[in-house]
Structure formats: structure tokens, C-alpha cells
Amino acid sequence: MASQFPKTIDTLVIGAGQAGVAMSAHLTREGVPHIVLERARIAERWRSERWDSLVANGPAWHDRFPAMEFEGMDPDIFVPKEQVADYFETFAARNKAPVHCGVTVTSAARSLDGGFTVETSHGTVLAKNLVSATGPFQKPLIPTAVPETPGLMQIHSNAYRNPGQLPKGAVLVVGAGSSGAQIADELVRAGKRVFLSVGPHDRPPRAYRGHDFVWWLGKLGKWDMKAPTPGTEHVTISVSGAYGGATVDFRNLAARGITLLGRTGAYQDGVLQVAGDLALNIRNGDANYLSVLQEADAYAAAQALDLPLEPDAHKIGPMPDCVENPLKTLDLKAEGITAIVWATGFSMDYGWLKLGKFDEKGRPEHTDGVSPEKGLYFVGLPWLSCRGSAFIWGSWRDAERLAGVIAGQ
Numbered sequence: 001m002a003s004q005f006p007k008t009i010d011t012l013v014i015g016a017g018q019a020g021v022a023m024s025a026h027l028t029r030e031g032v033p034h035i036v037l038e039r040a041r042i043a044e045r046w047r048s049e050r051w052d053s054l055v056a057n058g059p060a061w062h063d064r065f066p067a068m069e070f071e072g073m074d075p076d077i078f079v080p081k082e083q084v085a086d087y088f089e090t091f092a093a094r095n096k097a098p099v100h101c102g103v104t105v106t107s108a109a110r111s112l113d114g115g116f117t118v119e120t121s122h123g124t125v126l127a128k129n130l131v132s133a134t135g136p137f138q139k140p141l142i143p144t145a146v147p148e149t150p151g152l153m154q155i156h157s158n159a160y161r162n163p164g165q166l167p168k169g170a171v172l173v174v175g176a177g178s179s180g181a182q183i184a185d186e187l188v189r190a191g192k193r194v195f196l197s198v199g200p201h202d203r204p205p206r207a208y209r210g211h212d213f214v215w216w217l218g219k220l221g222k223w224d225m226k227a228p229t230p231g232t233e234h235v236t237i238s239v240s241g242a243y244g245g246a247t248v249d250f251r252n253l254a255a256r257g258i259t260l261l262g263r264t265g266a267y268q269d270g271v272l273q274v275a276g277d278l279a280l281n282i283r284n285g286d287a288n289y290l291s292v293l294q295e296a297d298a299y300a301a302a303q304a305l306d307l308p309l310e311p312d313a314h315k316i317g318p319m320p321d322c323v324e325n326p327l328k329t330l331d332l333k334a335e336g337i338t339a340i341v342w343a344t345g346f347s348m349d350y351g352w353l354k355l356g357k358f359d360e361k362g363r364p365e366h367t368d369g370v371s372p373e374k375g376l377y378f379v380g381l382p383w384l385s386c387r388g389s390a391f392i393w394g395s396w397r398d399a400e401r402l403a404g405v406i407a408g409q
């Protein structure tokens with residue numbers, strides 16, 4: 001049962017993930033009256049839309065709000081997802097965030113007075129400002145239509161929980177970003193026969209010369225990058241904090257029995273076409289990995305940092321056989337594949353927002369989170385103001401700035 005909440009408010013925040021919780025903290029600090037409406041629970045996606053063994057991709061000292069540490073934890077560990085969710089709940093409680101859970105926003109439109117009329121599952125709310133914090137990863141995206149087939153389970157990574165959920169038999173994991181690479185790794189450890197479809201990706205070293213890559217990206221100014229390098233927007237980043245954290249290494253996955261394949265294409269009569277891009281994707285991933293090492297070395301030299309050398313990190317092994325002689329098609333039945341895990345990302349879903357402009361991918365128009373529609377703001381989206389924007393501390397920083405904008409009006 002949702003708690004009572006005001007039906008007229010200065011600022012209405014929609015969504016109580018990390019971005020909504022951060023927004024609330026900054027609005028409180030700025031003295032802006034507001035409420036946060038959340039359709040489920042605080043940090044719901046960390047609770048119920050991620051797999052059981054997931055840990056944060058960055059260490060505890062990094063993947064957090066600057067205002068609160070993960071108490072009682074080694075700052076270098078990768079925090080399990082339930083504790084990440086607990087962290088946001090604790091933070092919201094300590095800040096007495098006016099979060100009302102169990103309230104779904106069904107539509108938001110411009111009112112005659114220039115503010116917003118917001119319809120919710122618990123009545124209408126009138127607000128002067130609207131902040132959408134509904135998340136960067138809203139609707140599971142599955143690029144290839146494989147029809148429902150008896151004996152073939154298909155799930156998106158947001159519904160994957162653990163290996164025990166899958167039927168007996170081999171599994172195809174499509175997508176080798178952080179989710180796909182981590183899920184494939186978990187499945188092969190569980191004794192499954194695994195096929196992994198690898199698209200273009202970046203794969204920074206987990207750590208180099210004594211520092212985690214998130215530290216290096218900070219030093220190299222990469223988190224503050226304003227826009228993706230042209231043409232590279234869709235390159236997913238493949239990193240993992242699982243099992244204590246290690247560089248995602250596709251050669252290692254292949255050596256442990258995973259069959260790598262190129263991007264999966266069209267499906268017909270039980271057979272998936274496979275693009276001939278596997279070796280190129282692996283090579284480009286290697287180039288990205290090596291470029292981080294080189295930039296780190298250049299930075300260390302320029303700053304005269306006394307860090308241990310790590311020559312072995314520069315050695316790249318030979319291509320595995322499955323890359324040298326790649327599959328051109330994948331016959332699901334012949335390979336005994338009984339499950340497909342689509343780790344193929346998400347799209348946006350702003351069906352509830354009845355104003356503003358959206359591009360062909362459904363991404364809203366804004367500048368650093370400020371919509372051209374007066375009083376409308378977005379927080380928590382990828383590249384909202386910089387590369388760090390969709391990450392925990394990045395949404396904090398954007399929320400801080402946007403709260404200042406709202407208070408200033």
C-alpha cells in the first residue's frame with residue numbers, strides 16, 4: 001500500500017533508483033520541496049532485474065555516492081548487488097528522502113498553468129518541475145527474432161538469475177558486454193557447454209600497475225569525456241568484478257571451453273547466421289585494452305609516478321581456434337542448444353511522457369539533462385553530461401548540478 005503523498009508539489013522526481021535517490025538528496029540540500037514516486041521499491045532494478053551473483057563492476061571506493069561509503073567493507077571489494085540495493089535504501093532513509101514506493105507514473109503532460117499534470121496509479125499530481133529518473137536501461141532489447149520453439153528457452157539478461165534456471169543442454173549467450181561475458185563465465189563454471197556471440201566491445205584491464213582501471217580512467221580524464229568518440233557509441237564495455245575481479249579475456253574464456261562466435265544474425269529453420277566479424281571484434285577489443293595500458297604508462301611517466309611495472313600485461317596470446325576458424329552458422333538443435341540468453345542491452349521507454357522530443361531510438365532531447373521543455377529534467381542517462389553519467393557517482397554529480405538549476409529558478 002503506497003503511503004499518502006502531496007498532490008501538488010514543486011518538484012516531482014520519477015523513479016527511486018540511484019539517480020532518483022541522489023536527486024532527492026540534492027533537492028533537499030537546496031531546500032526544494034519535492035517527492036519521489038517509485039513504482040516498486042528503492043533500487044528495484046538492483047534487486048529484481050539482475051542475476052543472483054552480480055557484483056558491482058567497480059570497487060566499493062568508486063561505485064558509490066561521494067557522500068556515503070559502504071560501511072564496514074573493504075573499499076577494494078566489488079559489492080554484491082543486494083548490498084548495493086541496501087546501500088541506496090540506507091542512504092534514502094538517512095536523508096529522510098520523501099520516496100513513495102508502489103506508485104506508478106502512467107502519464108505526464110503540460111498543464112494549462114505551464115507546469116505538469118502527472119497521472120499516477122494513486123491519483124493526479126500537479127508539479128512545477130518534473131525530473132525523470134526512470135533509468136538508463138528500461139526495456140530489454142532483443143535484436144533477432146527467434147520464434148518460440150519447444151525445447152528452446154529464451155530469456156533476456158535482465159531475467160537471467162543463475163545456471164540452475166536453464167534447462168539441461170548447451171546455451172547460447174548473445175552479447176559480450178559486461179553482462180554477456182559475466183553470464184557466459186558463470187555458465188561454463190557451472191559445467192554448461194557455452195556458445196558466446198561476441199560483438200564490438202571495449203575491454204579495459206581490470207587493474208594495471210597497482211590500480212583498478214576505474215582509477216586510471218579517472219586520472220586519464222575518461223570519465224569526464226563529454227561525448228562518445230564518433231562512431232563508437234554502440235561499443236559496449238566488457239568488465240567484471242566477479243570472483244574478485246579480473247580482466248575480461250575472451251581467449252581465456254575460449255581456453256575454458258566456450259565457443260566464441262561473431263555477431264548473430266538472421267534466424268531461419270533452427271539456424272542462426274553468424275557474421276564474419278569475430279576476429280575483428282577480438283582484435284579491436286585487444287587494441288582498446290592495450291591503448292589503456294599505453295595511456296596509463298604515458299600518464300605515469302609524465303607524472304613521475306612510482307608504480308610497479310607490469311610487462312606481462314602487454315602480452316596478448318594467440319587467437320583461439322574458434323576465432324581462427326569461426327562458425328558461419330549455428331544450428332541450434334545440432335549443437336544441443338536448449339537456451340538462449342540475450343545479453344543484448346536495453347532501449348528507452350518514455351511512453352508515459354507526453355511532451356518533449358525523442359530521437360529514432362527513443363532517447364529524449366536534452367542538454368546535460370535539461371530539456372528544452374521548461375521544467376523538465378532527466379538524470380541517470382548514459383552520456384547525460386559525460387561518460388560517467390549512468391554510473392553511481394556520475395548520477396550523483398549530475399543530480400547535484402540539476403538540483404542547483406531547479407533551485408535557481
Ligand SMILES: Cc1cc2nc3c(=O)[nH]c(=O)nc-3n(C[C@H](O)[C@H](O)[C@H](O)COP(=O)(O)OP(=O)(O)OC[C@H]3O[C@@H](n4cnc5c(N)ncnc54)[C@H](O)[C@@H]3O)c2cc1C
Binds near residue numbers: 133179352380390
Ligand atoms: C547488469 C548491470 C550492472 C550494472 N552495474 C553497475 C555497477 O556496477 N556500477 C555502476 O555504477 N553502474 C552499474 N550499472 C549501471 C547503472 O548504475 C544501473 O543501471 C542503475 O540501476 C541505474 O540507476 P538509475 O537510478 O538511473 O535507474 P534505475 O536503477 O533503472 O531506476 C529507475 C527506477 O525508476 C522506476 N520507474 C521507472 N518507470 C517508472 C514509472 N513510470 N513510475 C514510477 N517509477 C518508475 C523503476 O522501478 C526504477 O526503480 C549496471 C547496469 C546493469 C544493467
